[in-house]
Amino acid sequence: xxxxxxxxxxxxxxxxxxxxxxxxxxxxxxxxxxxxxxxxxxxxxxxxxxxxxxxxxxxxxxxxxxxxxxxxxxxxxxxxxxxxxxxxxxxxxxxxxxxxxxxxxxxxxxxxxxxxxxxxxxxxxxxxxxxxxxxxxxxxxxxxxxxxxxxxxxxxxxxxxxxxxxxxxxxxxxxxxxxxxxxxxxxxxxxxxxxxxxxxxx
Numbered sequence: 001x002x003x004x005x006x007x008x009x010x011x012x013x014x015x016x017x018x019x020x021x022x023x024x025x026x027x028x029x030x031x032x033x034x035x036x037x038x039x040x041x042x043x044x045x046x047x048x049x050x051x052x053x054x055x056x057x058x059x060x061x062x063x064x065x066x067x068x069x070x071x072x073x074x075x076x077x078x079x080x081x082x083x084x085x086x087x088x089x090x091x092x093x094x095x096x097x098x099x100x101x102x103x104x105x106x107x108x109x110x111x112x113x114x115x116x117x118x119x120x121x122x123x124x125x126x127x128x129x130x131x132x133x134x135x136x137x138x139x140x141x142x143x144x145x146x147x148x149x150x151x152x153x154x155x156x157x158x159x160x161x162x163x164x165x166x167x168x169x170x171x172x173x174x175x176x177x178x179x180x181x182x183x184x185x186x187x188x189x190x191x192x193x194x195x196x197x198x199x200x201x202x
Contacts, residue, residue: 107197
């Protein structure tokens, strides 16, 4: 189990900087160049910069993964949420998976750092509230897109293969009921994953 956790942590931490610099390089290309012949060059440079950082620091990050500052872990979590959100074109359901990963990491971190039971509840609440907050921001962003995009009803109808028209009232219900449900679900997914991970490691 410890080896599996170490591999997962290494993959997530190790992929962060190549993805980040690759994305920043493509954004730079888009705003400053836009030549299709050079987009691969920009992307390659970004990925190489990220890999160089990994080459220098990744071994230490993995070794001390449970001692990394909370702001650093929070930054990684936010970054991957943005990536998942963008990959699924603003559909926030899949961001719930990151709550599982966060819960698994912090469950192992609590055990590794031998945090006393009286302090565990506080940290579990803090982490769960944080993932719920990020999901709230994601749902708000999706709501803004849904309310301003005039073709959202047709897109949902086509994506789900529905044979009836998606009305504005349906979209509003989906935004409020679906968004609220996702926020609550994310909170409890994170919380229960931390608790389950702690129990499995004790």
